[in-house]
Amino acid sequence: MKRFYVVCTGVGIVLFGITSYFRSEPTKFYGLADTKETVINANGSVDIKRLSVVQGQAVKTGDTLVILDRPDLTLKINEISHMLSEYTIRTRRDKVATNSELKKMRAEQEERINEIQAKIQELEAQYKMNKELVATLRGRSLKEEMAEKEDSSNHPILAQIKSYRELLEVAKNPLQAQIDLLNNKLSTSNNDPIKAQTQRLQAELDLLEKEKDKLVICAAHDGLIGSVNYKEGEKASAFDTILTLHEAAPSYIKGYIHENVYSHVAVGDTVYISSFSDEKKTVNGEVVGVGSRIVDYPTRLRKRQDIPIWGREVTIKIPEENSLLLGEKVLISVLGKKKKWKFFTFSEQNNEH
16 A cells, blocks of 8 residues: 555656646747748739749849739820820920011011111101202301201101101001010910910829839849749739749748747847758847737647647747758757746647647
8 A cells, every 4th residue: 555655656746747847948949931022013903014033033133023014004194195295286386386476577577667767767868968959059058057947847858757757656666566465475385274284294194104113023132033923914903912022041030839838038039040950050040029929830830730739929030141941940949048837737738849
């Protein structure tokens, strides 16, 4: 009987030790090497005009990945461009016509003024010559003769000169008014309704051209082409993934800690990461995020793929220069973590990773 109690006590101690060991704070857990992935899509229905890359291809920043086409955008751009061309031609034609009319009126005005001024000069010369002849016949000087007739307004030639001078003013004023009107028309052409319409259409065209430029999609960073889901000539719906671009090497590790384990992994902790298949491939990382909710384990990290396991995500940033492969399974070791103890049932232990 005494032996029985001794055996039971021994078994109890063993079970307690095993339970405590498995329930202790884990210093190691598994994860997957991953990287940032850029999804290439469009915010509207597009045609795949040209694909410049294939799956797995390495690309550099600025390389053209795909050229898309939006028939509705092209049609709208063509319509506005045609309207702008018509407005431009009409504006240019109106301006040319106004300038032509202005030049014609100025030429007519100048010609008419020159004719009247020539006639006035001719009459003045004739009047002066007549005065000189009369003065010579009377034996008087021209100056005396001119002084005598200075105020005479009844002389026929002087009357004609006065008439022509009045005609000169009449010739200037009406034409000048029309010329000023045409000049004003040219100077205020910027306020013309057609000009305003042209500016509005040009602004709309600029926006459409910017939208068209977005249809040429280039690589935002160096990396590899992940998946290519369309071929040239096919139509892609709005926000469908056309292709993906990711960095050439993993940039972070996504680890998982079982939900039944009290983990003390915290942001800022340093961890040691080694490849599950090759222990020589190692790298240090820094914990940058610890999940605040329970999520389902990835299938690859389950001990039995048909039994679901849940836990918390731990995001670990690793250096850009590393030898890990994308998607590679890794073992994560927490450096300098103390173990904590807690009892748990064997049913919980069987579900542990």
